[in-house]
Amino acid sequence: MKRIKNNSITNSSDSQILIKGATIISMDDAVGNFVKGDILITDSKIEAIGHNLEAEGATIINATGMIAIPGLIDAHRHAWQGSLRRLMPNVENLTDYVSDIHFAFARHYRPKDMYTGTLLNMISCIDSGVTTVIDASHNARTAAHSEFSIDALEDSGIRALYAPGKPLAGDWENHWPEDLERLQKERFQSKDQLVQLAMFSQPDRDNWSVARKLNLPIITEMLGAEMSALLPSFQKEGLLGPDNIFNHVTGLTDEAWQIISESGVKVIIDPRSDAQYALEEGVFPYDRAIQNGLKPAIGTDLESAYGGDMFTEMRVAFSLQRAFGQNRRYNGDKSSLHHMSVKDILESATINGAIVAGLGDKTGSLKPGKEADIVLLRTDDINIYPALNAIGAVVHAADRSNVDTVMVGGRILKSAGKLLGIDQEQLKTLVDESIGYLFEAEGYQPNIFAEEYIPSAKNDGFWTAI
Structure with missing residues (x-):
């Protein structure tokens, strides 16, 4: 290709x-x-x-x-899904999303599909003023899938933290996380490169040990009471620290928030996806982060349901935070939420994102000496x-x-x-070919006027297989 x-x-x-x-x-x-x-x-x-x-x-x-x-910083994005934009705009829960993306289309992804989706996503980011992305690439089926994803990030010209992760379903090489060491030696030899390496992994002592051996940031989707219950033992074992980056962080217990704060863990909130995919409370926990002395970054998550620009994400975050506060006051709750200002939200979309990505010395603010x-x-x-x-x-x-x-x-x-510098027609040709292949491989018949999301019947009961 x-x-x-x-x-x-x-x-x-x-x-x-x-x-x-x-x-x-x-x-x-x-x-x-x-x-x-x-x-x-x-x-x-x-x-x-x-x-x-x-x-x-x-x-x-x-x-x-x-x-x-x-430049704006999207601190949580799954760029490989770029070709599946708005495939399921009415999806209502995580189960249906995982069923029809990870247990369906993701299984058919070739390395070139990873390249195409990621490149389309990154070029769109640049077009909308995003200059840095944390790319949680959880479909690293083979070493070639990772290589092609990195190629796409580099070819776009964006600054990125690339975090490959284990696929959720289907056959794969079982090369991860061991392949991270090879990638670090062959593709990430300089800290001056625009693209740097990280790990995407759910809580797993062995995986995290590999990341720490290689001195890589660890990105984890952390939410809910069940995951909260893991944190006391992880803290006791010394497994939590500033190299941990937790996404979503909705539905966590008070104890979990305290542990996160004490351990120096960094957090990313997702104003739209928590609601769209019915994650735990469905409420992005900006206020909980602030109350615990944290400076949250913002992420868009993925584009399979909605658009991926940070201007929309900032507006949704601001408006929801104000709505939560007014709702509490109206219902007699005298406890006040953090008074979010436009500066606060722009910080979350710039300098906070840079710090979370470990790039605060390079980007996130305009200052002599920075990139x-x-x-x-x-x-x-x-x-x-x-x-x-x-x-x-x-x-x-x-x-x-x-x-x-x-x-x-x-x-x-x-x-x-x-x-500048990108052949958009050539890119669209790649996207069209990739979509055609994926739809045919999955036997999917698109309906561009669908008013209601209907999950694929053949994937019913997948959840017990995770």
């Missing part, structure tokens, strides 16, 4: 880019914000932020009327004009149509509202 590599031009070490006249939201208290400021980029890094910066010979980006923000992961948003577009509050405009009004420029490590991947 011919790879589709992003051939946009990389900013070379002897050249500079100067962003002029932007409204800068740095997400760094020491740097501060600028009503109108400049950002100087040398090679892949931010060299300076300030007023009236000059750099002879630099490429100038006129950002007048634009807001500059750090130039920058997004410019047009504020003269009619849906956002006038931008009377910059952070409010980003969180409450902006969408992918306002994303003018996207830069990852000093490399411009989107400019003047257009993706």
Whole structure:
């Protein structure tokens, strides 16, 4: 299969880019914000932020009327499912999702399908201002499946933490987690690479031991009373620490939250998927995280039901948090929820995500010395004009149509509202072929006007097989 590599031009070490006249939201208290400021980029890094910066010979980006923000960070995404977008928009629970994705289509995935779904997903991320993704790739059926997933991440030009995991159903090579050591030696030799390695695993002492031997972050979907009950023994055995990243964290007990906080575990909340897939309480636990002294990141999870842009995720998180608070007050509960501000939610979508991914020294905020992961948003577009509050405009009004420029490590991947360096028609051809193959392999007859989700009868009773 011919790879589709992003051939946009990389900013070379002897050249500079100067962003002029932007409204800068740095997400760094020491740097501060600028009503109108400049950002100087040398090679892949931010060299300076300030007023009236000059750099002879630099490429100038006129950002007048634009807001500059750090690239958005999606801290929880299963990118391999990119080709199955909105296949089940009305799915109501986790059982039906797992049945019809993992116990059906996932079993037929070839390495090239992993590549196609992941690349489509990542290019879409870049298009909507996401510059970093934690990719929980839980369909690593063979070593080649992992290789092709990594190829897709690299070819897109995005920054990513790649976390392969064991498939939930069907035949596979049983090469994981041992193959992580090979991947680390062959594909992840430098901490300066845009794509870094992690492990995706449910609570498992042996798996976690392999990850720690290799010094890899461990990503786990942690939710519910049953999983909460595991944490006291894990804490007692010294198995919890800052290298643990817990997704969802809904339905956890008070004791579990205390252990997470004491152990330095990092958490990711998922405003839409907890409700869509009826996970435990169905409520994303932003407030529980804040009450326990944690700084949660935000993830979209997957696109088999809904869209995957972070602007929507931020708005859903803000609105739901406010709704929870008002509902409690209306029903006589005098305990107050954390008063979420637009700055809080943008932190969860930027610097908090970077810290969770172990990339806080590289990205998540605009600061001299950090990598130039920058997004410019047009504020003269009619849906956002006038931008009377910059952070409010980003969180409450902006969408992918306002994303003018996207830069990852000093490399411009989107400019003047257009993706650069990627053959979109070639990508669509790959997607069409992959979908056709998967539908035929599963014997699936799509209904593009389906009003109600109906699970596949042939997969009934799968849950007991997990």
